[in-house]
Amino acid sequence: MRYAMAVDLSRCIGCRTCAVVCKNYNSQPQGIWWNRVFTSGTPEYDVAVEVGDQLRMEFVPVSCQHCSDAPCETVCPTGATYIDSKTGTVLVDYDRCIGCRTCASACPYGVRQFNWGTPAEMVGLDDTTYNYGYPYDYRDDGKLVYTPHRPEGVMEKCTFCAQNVAQGLEPACCSACPGNARIFGDMDDPNSAIRKHLEGKEVVQLGEKYNTHPNVYYVVSHEVTQVNRVGKDGDTSTATTEKKEG
Amino acid sequence: MEKTNRTILCVGAVLLVVGLIAWIIQLTGGLIAGSNMTNVFLWGLMIAVFAFLVGFGAGSQFVASAIFLLGKEELKPLGRIAAVCGFSCVCGAGLAIMADLGAIRNALWMVLGINLSSPLAWDMIAMVTFLVLSFIQLILIMRGSGAVKVFAVLAGLAALALQIVEGLLFSTQTAHAWWATPIMPIDFLAVAFVSGSALMLLVACAKRYSDAARAWLGRFCAIAILVHLVLALADLALVAFEGTPESAGILAAIGSNIVLYLAELVLPAIAMIMLFTSGRKGAKKPALIAAILVVIGIFAHRLMLLFPAYNAPSLYLTLSGTDLTTGPYPLSTGRYLDWNLTFANTTPYFPALPEWVAMLFPIGFAMVAVVVILAIMKKLQPKH
Numbered sequence: 001m002r003y004a005m006a007v008d009l010s011r012c013i014g015c016r017t018c019a020v021v022c023k024n025y026n027s028q029p030q031g032i033w034w035n036r037v038f039t040s041g042t043p044e045y046d047v048a049v050e051v052g053d054q055l056r057m058e059f060v061p062v063s064c065q066h067c068s069d070a071p072c073e074t075v076c077p078t079g080a081t082y083i084d085s086k087t088g089t090v091l092v093d094y095d096r097c098i099g100c101r102t103c104a105s106a107c108p109y110g111v112r113q114f115n116w117g118t119p120a121e122m123v124g125l126d127d128t129t130y131n132y133g134y135p136y137d138y139r140d141d142g143k144l145v146y147t148p149h150r151p152e153g154v155m156e157k158c159t160f161c162a163q164n165v166a167q168g169l170e171p172a173c174c175s176a177c178p179g180n181a182r183i184f185g186d187m188d189d190p191n192s193a194i195r196k197h198l199e200g201k202e203v204v205q206l207g208e209k210y211n212t213h214p215n216v217y218y219v220v221s222h223e224v225t226q227v228n229r230v231g232k233d234g235d236t237s238t239a240t241t242e243k244k245e246g
Numbered sequence: 247m248e249k250t251n252r253t254i255l256c257v258g259a260v261l262l263v264v265g266l267i268a269w270i271i272q273l274t275g276g277l278i279a280g281s282n283m284t285n286v287f288l289w290g291l292m293i294a295v296f297a298f299l300v301g302f303g304a305g306s307q308f309v310a311s312a313i314f315l316l317g318k319e320e321l322k323p324l325g326r327i328a329a330v331c332g333f334s335c336v337c338g339a340g341l342a343i344m345a346d347l348g349a350i351r352n353a354l355w356m357v358l359g360i361n362l363s364s365p366l367a368w369d370m371i372a373m374v375t376f377l378v379l380s381f382i383q384l385i386l387i388m389r390g391s392g393a394v395k396v397f398a399v400l401a402g403l404a405a406l407a408l409q410i411v412e413g414l415l416f417s418t419q420t421a422h423a424w425w426a427t428p429i430m431p432i433d434f435l436a437v438a439f440v441s442g443s444a445l446m447l448l449v450a451c452a453k454r455y456s457d458a459a460r461a462w463l464g465r466f467c468a469i470a471i472l473v474h475l476v477l478a479l480a481d482l483a484l485v486a487f488e489g490t491p492e493s494a495g496i497l498a499a500i501g502s503n504i505v506l507y508l509a510e511l512v513l514p515a516i517a518m519i520m521l522f523t524s525g526r527k528g529a530k531k532p533a534l535i536a537a538i539l540v541v542i543g544i545f546a547h548r549l550m551l552l553f554p555a556y557n558a559p560s561l562y563l564t565l566s567g568t569d570l571t572t573g574p575y576p577l578s579t580g581r582y583l584d585w586n587l588t589f590a591n592t593t594p595y596f597p598a599l600p601e602w603v604a605m606l607f608p609i610g611f612a613m614v615a616v617v618v619i620l621a622i623m624k625k626l627q628p629k630h
Contacts, residue, residue, distance in 0.1 A: 009566050033578035036589060040563050041572030043591075051568055060563055062575060071421070077366035078355035096355045099348020101288045102366050108421035108560045110577035114285055114348065117276020152276050153348030204566060210420055220566040 002068075002088040002215065003160055004187040005174070006194050006203075007061055009221035011181035014039065014046065014059030018173035018182065022063070025161070025172040027133030027148040032113045034158040035063040035173060058221055061182075063173075064111045064158035065206060065214030066090045072103035072112060081155070084140060088215060089160050093143035097154035104155060108210045112157045115150055138163035160184070187215065250452050251617045258613025265607025268600045269345050277348060280600035284593040285580035287556040289346070291597040294548040295605045296342035298441075299612060300373075300412055301434070301544065303335030304405035305442020307380065309466070311402030314394050321459055326387050328446050330619045332405065333380040338612030340373055345607060365415040372411040376404040388623045409434045422555040423492040424499075427484065433477040437544060439470035440514065444540035447533050457528030464533055467540065468521035471514045478511060478547075491571060495558030499592070503553045506546050513543035557592040 014037060022028070022035040040058045041049035048055035070090050073081045080096035081103050083089070104112035138146040146163045150156070161171035169175070174182040185194035194217075202220040272280030283290045306328045313325030344350060360367050383397035413431025420426045443466040450460045482500075485493045500507050517536035525532035559574030576589040587593060597605075 031578070031580045031582035031588065033588070036576070036578055038576055038589075040565050041570070043573060043576075049565060049570070049572065051565065051570055056565065058565060060566075060575070062561075071419075075364050075366065075419070077361055077364040077370065078352070079359045079361045080352075080355065096352055096359060097349055098352045098355060099350075100343075100346070100366060101348070102364070102415075104285065105288050106419045106421055110285070110559075110561055110575070112285070113578060114288065114580055116281075116283070116348075116580050151349065154352075155348075202567070204564070206563065207561060218566060222567045 001086060001189075002187045003066070003165065004088075004185065004194055004215040004217065005066075005160070005171070006183040006197050006217045006219060008181045008183065008197070008219040009058055009060065010219065011179040012037075012059045012061060012221075013179050013181075014057075015178060017176050017178060018061055021172050021176040022158070024132055025134055026146065026159075027150060028113075028156075029115055029150055032115065032156065034111070034113060034156070035061060037061045060218070061173075062109060062111065062206065063216075064090060064160075065109055065212065065216045066158075066160065067212035067214045069211060069213045071106040071108070071210070071212060075102045075106045077102065082143075084162075087160075087165070089162065089165075090157075091140060091143070091145045091159055091162060092155055092157060093145060094147065094151050094154050094156070095144045099153040099155065101155065108207045108212070112155050114155050115152050117152050134163050136163070138166065140166075251620065254613050255617040258610045258617065261606040261610025262614055263610070265604050265610055268603035269607050272600050272604055273350070280598060280604070282595055282598045282601070284587075284590075284595075286577050286590060286593040287552070287595040289552055289556070290595060291549075291601045291605050292342050292346040292608075294545070294552060295608060296339050296346065297412065297551060298545055298548045299335045299342060299608060300339035300408065301438045301441040301548075302445050303332050303337075303339060304376075304409045305332075305438040305440065306335060306445055307332035307376075307401055307405035307442070308439055309442045309446045309463070310383075311398040311405075312466070314398040315402075318462075320456065321462070324446060324450060324453075324455060324459065326623070327449055327453075327616075327620065328442070329380065329383055329387055329401075330616050330623070331445060331449075332401070332442075333377065333384060334612045334615035334619060336373060336376055336380070336408070337615055338608040340377075341611050342605075342608035343369075345604060365411065365418050368411045369408075369415055372404070372408040376401065376408050379404045384619065384623065388627055390628070405438070406435065409438045416551065416555075421560045422558070423485070423488070423490070423560075424496050424555040424558060425551070427481060429477050429481045429484075433474060433481070436470055436474040436477055437547065440467060440474050440540060441544050443467035443470060444517075444537045444544070447537040448541075451530055451534040451537065457530075459528065460530065460533045461526060461528030464521040464525050464528060464536070467536070468518045471518040471521075471540065475511065475515060475518070491562045491574070492558055492560065495574070496554045499554040499557040500550075502557070503550065506550055506553070509546035510543055510550050513539040513546070517543070553595070556595070559591045 016037045019035040019037050037059050039045055040060045048057040066089055073083055078096050080093045084091055101114055133148050135148055145159055170184050174184045183194045183197045185192035203217045205214045310325045310328035313321045379401040383401045386394045386397055410431045413434035416425040417430035443463050447463045485496050517539040520532045520536045561575040563572050565572055574591045576591050579587050579590050579593055
């Protein structure tokens with residue numbers, strides 16, 4: 001079995017629901033985001049990029065790529081980061097992590113999140129605590145890979161919602177995506193939803209030059225393009241929008 | 247105890263205690279309160295100090311091995327100090343890396359669950375091997391045993407391996423183009439030669455060794471600086487001609503830290519010129535100035551290991567279905583409130599006050615260890 005995720009860029013509307021639901025569902029402390037979405041080609045959000053005479057706006061969600069040759073696993077000195085032999089998912093055992101941060105340094109995708117310390121107290125809530133997220137610990141063969149009571153000074157990252165997947169459920173980002181842009185499943189099963197979705201589609205993977213063999217596949221988008229309404233002469237009278245099928 | 251040793255012991259003890267307090271503050275308050283590192287800038291001042299100390303440790307051992315193997319009788323007392331400095335500095339480096347851990351409570355897993363494919367595990371093995379061999383060497387030196395030469399070779403080889411592994415710890419990280427170069431392990435060796443000979447030059451100045459001794463160390467140091475500078479400039483040239491977005495990021499990060507980068511190159515270069523010219527006969531003043539310049543330059547070099555690596559983004563996307571490589575993809579920094587930078591490609595790094603103070607802990611430890619070990623060796627030395 002090899003769990004993987006497809007992100008269909010022609011379906012992603014850039015709403016960032018996946019990032020927010022991931023943060024909430026996995027009880028991520030302040031400042032920590034396992035999942036992030038940016039507009040390809042611009043430092044700002046929601047800004048189109050000029051390609052030839054067209055404007056394109058593409059959102060690329062990035063979280064752990066669950067690489068089959070994960071540099072984070074190779075460099076981890078204690079084996080806290082490991083690839084689950086049953087699912088191929090890259091997980092971190094919080095009880096083993098020494099917080100050396102070598103894994104994050106080795107990851108070319110910048111998806112690993114170090115828990116730098118005790119989160120700030122909630123303002124105006126006295127001694128009460130705002131609890132959120134999946135409420136129970138989840139252990140994979142005894143290894144603590146999810147807990148709402150997050151230990152500080154250790155590394156954390158996307159687990160493909162291991163606590164869900166163990167119960168036959170989808171990762172939270174998949175079930176929450178309003179555009180069904182994320183498809184999860186077993187790449188070794190020809191009848192899985194992900195295999196069926198990827199069939200015949202043009203796919204790219206991130207950071208191929210690093211030879212990490214990611215298990216996140218991005219379906220290429222050719223879909224929405226807009227003729228650049230501000231031409232070189234600044235004339236906006238010929239503004240048109242067209243739709244192309246990929 | 248000599249006055250110089252007493253001074254080093256007192257200063258070292260103060261640094262050790264003050265640094266220990268700052269480290270405990272970091273430990274209890276979390277690195278979020280006690281450091282300015284982020285998920286972009288993952289290793290900070292303590293790792294620079296680790297690399298700094300391990301270089302001085304291995305380099306001191308190289309000097310010690312050279313003295314014992316070449317049979318330089320007049321330099322044997324300096325060889326003894328060099329061997330002690332080698333052991334103490336590597337102990338201090340080990341302490342620095344332990345102090346930098348986020349979850350030292352899980353440190354036992356470094357032994358129980360060691361992952362032998364990890365360069366950090368190789369580092370731990372190389373460090374422990376060096377410390378064991380160096381310790382045996384110290385006992386043999388104390389007893390005046392003829393087997394010192396054998397262990398001078400073994401400890402020297404262990405120091406060599408340690409520096410190569412340190413270099414590999416960085417150069418195997420392909421996500422950082424600034425590190426991912428085969429030059430890195432070789433330069434780590436060159437820097438160790440520079441560091442060790444500069445430290446012993448300082449000792450030779452403080453302990454009133456002969457001009458000949460200082461001249462010998464000066465030549466040793468100057469040649470090592472020359473090799474280091476050639477390697478550093480070759481590295482820069484390779485980056486400059488690479489022409490990738492990653493290399494452009496590195497050059498931009500070097501530009502943003504140009505003072506530090508110039509300090510790394512210019513100060514040792516001045517020291518080298520001094521040692522080849524006015525200091526070539528071992529005069530005390532140029533030797534002392536050169537050694538101090540080298541120590542500052544090597545500290546800048548260790549810091550500059552970090553800035554161009556962490557402030558040059560590694561993930562650039564291609565707009566799907568096109569060949570257009572877009573800008574770097576931002577990271578979640580892990581910081582909030584005071585930072586206003588939840589997501590960023592680069593984050594400024596200037597160490598927080600607890601980081602500056604905590605770095606004194608391993609340095610102070612190494613200073614105290616040198617004096618205490620020398621005193622123990624003197625006391626236990628067989629009377630002939």
